[in-house]
Amino acid sequence: MYKLIWHMAWNALGRRRGRSLLVTLMIGASLWGLLFMEGIYDGMTEQMIDNTVKSDSGNLSLFAQGYRLDPSLDRLLPDSLLNQQILRTNPLIKSRSIRFSHTGLLATAHAARQVQIQGVPLEEEIVHAGLSDKLAQGRLHFGSDGNGAILGHGLAGKLRVSIGQKIILSAQDRQQNINSLVLKVNGIIRSGNQPIDDKILYMDIEQCREFLGVSQGFSQLSLILHNPDNTALLQEQLLRELDDSAIEILRWDQLYPALLQGRQVMKTFNLICNLLVFCVAGLGVWGVMTVSVLERLREFGIMIAVGTSFQQIRAQVLLESTLLGLGGFILGAGSGVATLLWFVEHGLNLEVFQEGLQAFGMDTIIYAIIRPDYFTTALIAILLACTASVILPLRRLKQARPVTILNSQ
């Protein structure tokens, strides 16, 4: 019986090939557009988050209590913290890096700018923040004497400094003396995180401590996890194990709530787009199915007259609309995956809008991402739209009596 229904549904669609093709194409094209949009928009959002996590917040960051409100040199985490078992051997942690931060003034012979000094152990930071991928000019090296510096490209641009040039760093040390230090620009990085690119100066952590009159300690411990989904779990573990009256342990989304808000907005936006597009697509299927049912009233009348149940006819009509939907889904999902895979590999190059994208902390090449839920959401939406689209035509069919139908034609 099912085979017969399948056969009849397939033949009915085949008889109206142009119409069926147009509906399939409509669903396919709209799904392709939606998938492209979702993949690129999500890629954009995730890239911004990834840049921030790597260059600053990590998945989790540890600060001395009160440091974020009053980032003074007296509020540092002790070096001994690094020896804590939970931070040394925790299997959830992929990498960690300590940072010693302070603000100062960076000057050349012609210009001066406010700067965020970041003393780091370079080898650790390179791995942790993926600095090798972010290097725009020069090399990642503080020099044998430790007097090298790596600048954010925005800062380097504003000061018009190039590799090898000398710069003068001034800042107030812990004893409130104003100190100055000559550094050589060894590298320029482009992190994709605008505040970092516009203000950061990386220097050797030991040199930085000495310059600021601090013998030990650091401002921030940034942790990156193997699986970011475990961030809250690790935060809980750390809060249990460490003295939370002295240490603040914050997730990236607590440090950058706006980024999380952006991700949530993007999700809602995608969902609304899906709803709108598939509601309209449902109207298209409804139009086709209504005509398709109405112009076959005589055919259905004969079928009912020879003993076919209404349930079987309903199943056939439903199968026809589902086949149209599935055809469109296969077409759209196939072309969507192919397009997104290309953009996952090569990225969407928006270098022509470089300045504008950087103003929003975005990379100029946006790599798409593909999530399984794009397809499940779309499939559910398509099936719902196809099912909903046959409700009215079937009701009209049910209301018509076979004899009346046969006589009326």
Place this chain on the structure above:
Amino acid sequence: MFLDLAWKNICSQRRRSLVTVLLLLFATAILVFSGAFMEGSHRQMIRSAVEIYPSYLQITGNGYRDEPGVDRLVFDLAALNNVLNAQSEVALATSRYESFALLVSDHQALGALLAAVEPDKEAQVSRLKQSLIRGEYLSNNDQNQVYLGRELAQRLKVDVGSNLAFVGSGADSSFAADRLHVKGIFQTGLFDFDNSSAFVNRTYIEPLMALDNTASHVIVLPHNPDQVQDLARLLSQRLPPELGLEVRSWQETMSGLVEAMTVDSIFGYLTLSVLFLVILFVITIYTLLAIMARTREIGILRAIGSSQRQIFTLLLLEGLILTLAGVIPGGMLGGAFAWYFQENPFSFSAWEEQFKQYNLAVSTLPALFSLTQILRDMIIMTLAALMAMLVPLLRVTRLRPTEAMRHV
């Protein structure tokens, strides 16, 4: 006769016609309103960013914007002011000298922008005065008084009445240092700006920084801010070349923001295009269904002597009536929303922090009611809908009469 026939045909397929009209109405309203909202919100963001401090038009020494330094200043301010005063398009011009200095309080030393401004004129070209939250704004007679951003004051741990010192360099690259008294504290809402900016009266700092007849920028306020690019071109031609100056409108000085808004518009229209694609597909399908149902009738019309052209005109007229029936009220509806939200902007107070992260101090975003833009969107929608109808129209008019009459 064509009109009568077209109208009858539309009415005979009432439900399909209604859906087509409603879809076009919906699509046009969305297009008009989205365009108005994007344009209005972008203008608001740019206006807010421009008016807080950068202002509409800047004149600097050649190359200063790309490579700011003491060797690229405006070195003959008096001559420049003479030229500007003679221009009827210029409402006001004021000078600034921007340098970066170390501000030192009893608790903290921080690098910050230290700008010398002409307080009375500055109040008219930027929102510095309006942003006062404590104490007083600067006056033209002030000595040793500083006007600080709120976050900077917090980090320095100073308030109105506190003292601090600055160490910086003058226009002749000499050291400049003095004690300052906090006169007022401002908050523009831009975290970065409030966190790193301090202002002093120009006449006070002139001798300290050797600013005689020198400035880093001259800010020009045009009578009509919409014509700022024309004014920039005009001034570029009229300024004597020996002054070595360049004129930049906000579109150039804030090109990053302008580009960001363009990118936002592109992605906005890209999103809309997916929705329109499916709407136009549905219109094509409905037109096809409507025409296919009348293939036999069209065959008869052809058989009794109607030309291919007449049939095409009739069907196109039906399409045009349906399109206009959707597009005109859609445009009016979208326009009504645009007007309403221009007068009552969307409040985005929950988003303020996110905007601030990108240096945008806005909490409300209005739409822009522009008749030209609404008409443009309506024309686009009309053309797109007619294009969507064209394929089924061409297909059916090409059928031969006998072929069409046999159609079941």
